[in-house]
Amino acid sequence: MAWEVGLLALLSTLIYPGIIFLVVIALFYQWVDRRFYAKLQNRYGPIYTGPRGILQPVADLIKLLAKEDIEPSAVDKQIFRAVPVLILTMPLTALFMIPITGTWALASFEGDLIFIIFLMTLIAILAFLGGWSSTNIFSTLGGMRAALQALGYEVPMAVSFMGPAILAGSLSVSKIVQWQASHGLWAILLNPLGFGIVIVAFLAELERIPFDIPEAETEIVAGWQTEFSGRKLALIRLALDLELVLASGLVTALFLGGPTGPIPIIPGIAWFMIKTLVLVLIFSNLRALFARFRIDQMVSGSWKYLVPLSILQIVMLELLLGWLSF
Template sequence: MVPEGVVALLEILLFPGFLFLIALAFFYEWIDRKLLAKLQNRYGPLYTGPSGLLQPFADFIKLLSKEDITPKAADKLMFSCAPLLLLSFPLLALFLVPVNGLTALISFEGDLVFLMFLFTLIAVTIFIAGWSSVNRFSTVGGVRAAFQMLGYEIPMTLAMVGPTIGARTLSISQIVGWQSHNATWFIWLQPIGFVIFVICLLAELEFIPFDAPEAETEIVAGWSTEYSGRKLALIRLGKDVELVLAASLITSLFLGGPSSPLPIPAIVVFLLKTTLAVVLLTILRALFARFRIDQMIVVAWKYLIPIAILQMVLIQLGLGR
């Protein structure tokens, strides 16, 4: 028998921990790029690995080997810390989401609240990253990211609260358990909440139509303009992990998590459902033009929040629980 401590360590380090999640992050970046290219009638990554499968990894390695420049005027400490935080926050949040089986690596009552807190921290870190770069474009990008957070955070929280009311728990694992136990998914019970959640995730991931914080034609690379080399590699990996996080949250909260009525291993179900979620996010991203930041706020406050509240009212009236 292998001691339990070793198993736990392996779970955290290898599967379904760091190694697996990071590999998954690269894989989903590849799916996203490849599918976007397909939708736009292009090839996308092609030559690194089979069908360019290793391209995101190759990009990562290339960035690691590049020169790392810190601007003279930058706030050095914050400027260096931000990329680390941007990678570690989404990774940490992923430990709260069930991947292999019905319970996550870390699971406690109220971990959903902790996860919302992590989401906010990510946005705040982005703002700090932009601010500490001391560059016109970075500052504007950072401020836009903060603005955007003001727009999407409330409807996203409201949409996430929907399943918690339905399952009467604040733990993601237990929400998944409830869906598995009652053999239903929250997407059927709360379709409006699902739509709002996906829209808010697009904003969180800075995907078109909500990519104003890094709008290339307006402010170069937005808040990450001054980053290069290792730091940029970490930021990009962090973005990929965020994509995994978004996909697995959609899966856990609305698609029933890694459970299925058929006798399929949980990890396969998880991969299938998250891939589906990534596909959905990618298609949506190919479909629109970019909103201006003020239009984004207007959309969030005028439409998303009232509709999210409507969903809550419906839940309170007994529909969708």
């Protein structure tokens, strides 16, 4: 029966809840994000392709895939070609470690939270490499900003991730979800501050307003993505959409109890979708609210406010746990 188990594992990696499923919801969330953002701004948003424009992200992806792929002669070819592929694999790999259908993820081991943090750092480094290998002045600036921004948000984000991990006594995302399910308690209740910090840090990770500094359109064209076109750009755009799924999925798993809920009849996948959708709407709403920060304001603000607050959250949590066990 070994081959059947193997086939099942292969199918679940490739189709559900693996690559194809993730790509589909990534494109769906892109549509949700665009529609909601447009609605907030009193416009329609995508409406033409498919019912209510739901196929617009697919159309955009196909269009980009079919377009001419221009490679400037001055670019550093190997890195320039590798970056789009690698940047797509990072969020996909990380998503395998997040429970989507039940309390267990596709891949789960002790310490996979650290691995996810590592993968997210790699995304920033890849953005930097992409900008650097383009040798375009705007790309270089954008890449440097991406790296600099990562210095700002990584630390508070990682520290805030520790809150749920301390509660569950484990560094595995699946175990944190199981702890929340078995205690019937969402980690957000004990980590409200950490939740807020993670949302802000993810806005920066996702390069969204007010932290769209590495791709600030009016300043440096498209930042580190400036020179990418055609298939490469399609992969990068898909990677950014997957990052949105990763961000909302990770926050769901760590703070909102993952794909479990108080009503047992509703399957895990539905809980996952509901919770991540709410998070996507929160991200879109925040995107519509703010003006873009400057890179120096972002980094210094992050170290001045986010880092102390995230440490404060951990201290408070420890004190609370100490008091409870006492």
